[in-house]
Amino acid sequence: MNEFDDLDIAEIRAHQFTGLPPEPGAVVVGLARGIGRIWMREFGVYGCHCVNESLPLLQMIHLIRGEISDSLTIFQGCYHKGVGASAGSHDKGGPVDIGQFQDHHLQTQREFGWGSQHRTRAQGFSGDHNHMFPIGCTHGSPLAMSQQRAWQNGRNGLMSNGPITGPGPKGKDTPHWKEGVREMEKEIMSFKDDVTKAVADEVIKRVGAAVWGADVIPNTFSGNAANKTVPPSYALQVLGTRTNDVGKQVLGRDYIPAPDSSDANNPTWALATYERNTFLKVAALSAKVDAILAKLNQA
Numbered sequence: 001m002n003e004f005d006d007l008d009i010a011e012i013r014a015h016q017f018t019g020l021p022p023e024p025g026a027v028v029v030g031l032a033r034g035i036g037r038i039w040m041r042e043f044g045v046y047g048c049h050c051v052n053e054s055l056p057l058l059q060m061i062h063l064i065r066g067e068i069s070d071s072l073t074i075f076q077g078c079y080h081k082g083v084g085a086s087a088g089s090h091d092k093g094g095p096v097d098i099g100q101f102q103d104h105h106l107q108t109q110r111e112f113g114w115g116s117q118h119r120t121r122a123q124g125f126s127g128d129h130n131h132m133f134p135i136g137c138t139h140g141s142p143l144a145m146s147q148q149r150a151w152q153n154g155r156n157g158l159m160s161n162g163p164i165t166g167p168g169p170k171g172k173d174t175p176h177w178k179e180g181v182r183e184m185e186k187e188i189m190s191f192k193d194d195v196t197k198a199v200a201d202e203v204i205k206r207v208g209a210a211v212w213g214a215d216v217i218p219n220t221f222s223g224n225a226a227n228k229t230v231p232p233s234y235a236l237q238v239l240g241t242r243t244n245d246v247g248k249q250v251l252g253r254d255y256i257p258a259p260d261s262s263d264a265n266n267p268t269w270a271l272a273t274y275e276r277n278t279f280l281k282v283a284a285l286s287a288k289v290d291a292i293l294a295k296l297n298q299a
Contacts, residue, residue: 011143011158014088015097015125017075020044036093036139037079045077048093048139054177055096057184058112062100064191067108073099075129078139089131089147093139101130107167113180115151118166123158131157134177 021044024032029039038052047055055072062068076097080090089095101118109116109132116132119125133140133148140148147157154171156162164170175183212233219230221238256274258266269277 011088012124012126014090015076015119015129015131017097017126017129020074020077021080032079040077043072043074043077045074045096046079047096048078048137050134050137050139050177051078051093051096054113054134054181054184057181057188058109058114060188061108061112061184062105064188065108067104068100075099089133089141089144091141092144094133094137094144094148095131095140096133097129097131099129101128103167105130110167110169110174111180112184113175113177115148115170115174116166117156117164134180135174136176136178 023041023044024039032039032046036048037046038049040047040052040055042056059068059072062072074096076090078090078093078095090097097119101116106116106118109130113135114132115135116130118128119131120128133144135148135151137148138145150157150161151164151170151174152172154164156164169175213231215229215231217230217232217235219227221230221235256269258269259274259277
């Protein structure tokens with residue numbers, strides 16, 4: 001006996017995938033939203049508030065983690081009655097069927113508040129798929145809510161009442177979908193910050209190289225007439241060297257009249273020498289003044 005023998009036949013019929021519904025018109029979308037059915041144009045299905053808020057973020061998380069290359073494969077959304085079904089789990093809000101059902105997909109989905117389970121052909125379904133619903137969603141059909149209660153008890157939601165298979169978290173360890181949304185937003189924002197920094201660093205690196213290496217400054221720095229322009233990095237380097245040389249030349253230029261003109265062999269001094277001599281004389285005079293003031297205070 002396999003799970004197909006005990007599975008609710010309405011649930012099997014609800015998963016006879018016949019393709020996504022055509023996009024409804026604006027009036028229909030507006031009326032549907034008024035009763036809680038939100039047309040999710042990105043996915044081509046209806047969803048309840050919980051699915052509408054969480055599923056787009058989940059897709060982004062899968063992309064960030066490299067678990068999908070483009071987008072989730074949607075087989076069936078909410079408010080979708082299967083062929084001949086009268087009590088399927090998709091009749092109202094909550095459940096969504098997608099094509100990503102490998103363990104790393106289930107791990108991520110469960111981590112962020114989705115009760116995701118791999119449904120198989122061996123269980124009686126028309127094709128392997130991931131039957132998933134936001135944990136804590138209250139918009140589901142009676143069967144969907146029953147499956148959610150089964151999940152909380154660690155069971156697979158099929159009539160055979162088998163255990164949940166695949167990676168954790170599962171059962172009561174799975175977070176509420178609202179908590180999952182908060183955690184996904186944090187991870188997405190962190191990823192955006194990392195990307196922004198990486199892009200900024202690369203832009204600065206490339207722009208810096210392009211600007212400082214651009215051969216655009218008129219060449220007044222060398223005698224090479226054939227070299228009409230030089231890059232800013234070279235121009236600044238030459239200017240720095242020349243500025244340093246100018247300073248040395250000014251301070252070391254021997255053109256100030258010597259304070260003692262009696263020395264015929266040294267009629268002029270360099271500015272640096274003159275400043276040092278002046279400083280020493282001022283210091284000596286200051287010491288004499290301090291000594292005189294000390295004697296006057298003793299009188």
